[in-house]
Amino acid sequence: GQNIDQPTEMTATEGAIVQINCTYQTSGFNGLFWYQQHAGEAPTFLSYNVLDGLEEKGRFSSFLSRSKGYSYLLLKELQMKDSASYLCAPRSGGSYIPTFGRGTSLIVHP
Amino acid sequence: DAMVIQNPRYQVTQFGKPVTLSCSQTLNHNVMYWYQQKSSQAPKLLFHYYDKDFNNEADTPDNFQSRRPNTSFCFLDIRSPGLGDAAMYLCATSSRGAGGYSNQPQHFGDGTRLSIL
Numbered sequence: 529g530q531n532i533d534q535p536t537e538m539t540a541t542e543g544a545i546v547q548i549n550c551t552y553q554t555s556g557f558n559g560l561f562w563y564q565q566h567a568g569e570a571p572t573f574l575s576y577n578v579l580d581g582l583e584e585k586g587r588f589s590s591f592l593s594r595s596k597g598y599s600y601l602l603l604k605e606l607q608m609k610d611s612a613s614y615l616c617a618p619r620s621g622g623s624y625i626p627t628f629g630r631g632t633s634l635i636v637h638p
Numbered sequence: 639d640a641m642v643i644q645n646p647r648y649q650v651t652q653f654g655k656p657v658t659l660s661c662s663q664t665l666n667h668n669v670m671y672w673y674q675q676k677s678s679q680a681p682k683l684l685f686h687y688y689d690k691d692f693n694n695e696a697d698t699p700d701n702f703q704s705r706r707p708n709t710s711f712c713f714l715d716i717r718s719p720g721l722g723d724a725a726m727y728l729c730a731t732s733s734r735g736a737g738g739y740s741n742q743p744q745h746f747g748d749g750t751r752l753s754i755l
Contacts, residue, residue, distance in 0.1 A: 532680075561743055570728060570746035571681070578741060615680070624669070624734050626744070628680040 532629035534616050539635045540606055548601045548614050548632045556621015562590050562601045563615040565631065571615055574601065603634075611636045641665070644729050644747035651719055652755050659714040659750045661729030670712040671744065672704060673728040681728055687712060688734060716752075724754045 531553040540546040552560070559578040563571035577583055577592035577599060589602040601614055613633050617626035642663045651657040661670065669688050673681035685694045687706045701723070703715045716723055730744040 559741060563743075568726075568749075568751075570748050571744075572746070573743035576741050576743060624732075625671075625683065625686065627683075630678065630680040633678075 532616055532618065532627065534614075534629045534632045536630075537633045537635070539637065542606055542608060542636055542638050544606050545602065545604050546606060546634065548603070548616075548634065550599045550601075550616030550618075550629060552597050552599070552616070552618040552629075554597075554618050554620040557594055558619040558621050558623060559626075560590075560592055560599050560619065561617040561626050562588075562599075563617060563628075565613045565615060567612070571628075574614075606636050608636050608638070610634060642729055642731055642745050642747035644727075644750050646750060647748060648751050648753070650753045650755060653721065654718045657716050657719055657752065659716075659727050659729075659752070661712045661714075661747055662710050663729075663731045663745075664710070665731055665733075665745060666709065667731035667733045667745070668709070669732045669734050670706060671730040671732070672702075672712070672714045673730065674723075675726045675728055675749075684714070719752070719754050721754050724752055726751050 533551045561576050562574040564574050565571040575590035582591045587604045592599045613631035615631040616629040619626040644661050671686040672684045675681040684698045685704050701717050705713045726749045728749045729747040732744045733742050
């Protein structure tokens with residue numbers, strides 16, 4: 529099985545930077561995905577990490593430390609539309625299917 | 639645009655009355671998944687198809703079944719819905735590489751929100 533731990537909820541101010549942490553325990557490791565999910569909508573892909581380090585993609589970056597079982601999603605220059613749930617989804621070794629955490633609900637206020 | 643389409647967006651059924659949710663894809667992906675997601679919870683994998691090979695999760699209730707008649711379509715059948723089955727049902731697709739693994743993400747449909755009366 530897999531244990532995935534993310535904060536339940538975070539709040540931040542428009543224009544600020546926020547870091548959403550995820551710790552996980554998997555049997556082996558085969559990559560980690562981050563998804564964004566707006567209320568009542570489908571998850572959409574944000575980033576993928578399989579090697580240690582930082583992957584940058586515009587305002588969003590994702591970091592991975594495999595030895596620590598740790599990842600974070602960094603959102604810069606927050607906008608109101610970034611209010612959503614952010615799902616961490618690691619993949620066990622030998623599997624092509626990620627397991628989703630329950631997500632972190634981010635609320636961005638003016 | 640290539641996409642994953644779920645119909646209907648909202649489905650209401652009666653307690654115990656069979657219901658079928660549908661999913662189609664134009665991505666030509668070889669893997670299709672069905673997830674159940676309840677409010678403020680993680681999407682829970684029910685089953686998936688790798689081509690025609692069906693894979694059922696151990697804790698998926700027998701009440702839930704699936705069909706994949708061809709590459710493009712996949713159906714979720716709930717034989718006798720109970721009140722606890724009210725949820726968002728998400729269909730997703732992905733491409734599994736020759737080595738079995740891929741860095742390509744899953745692509746999700748907009749989901750079907752199922753209500754039970």
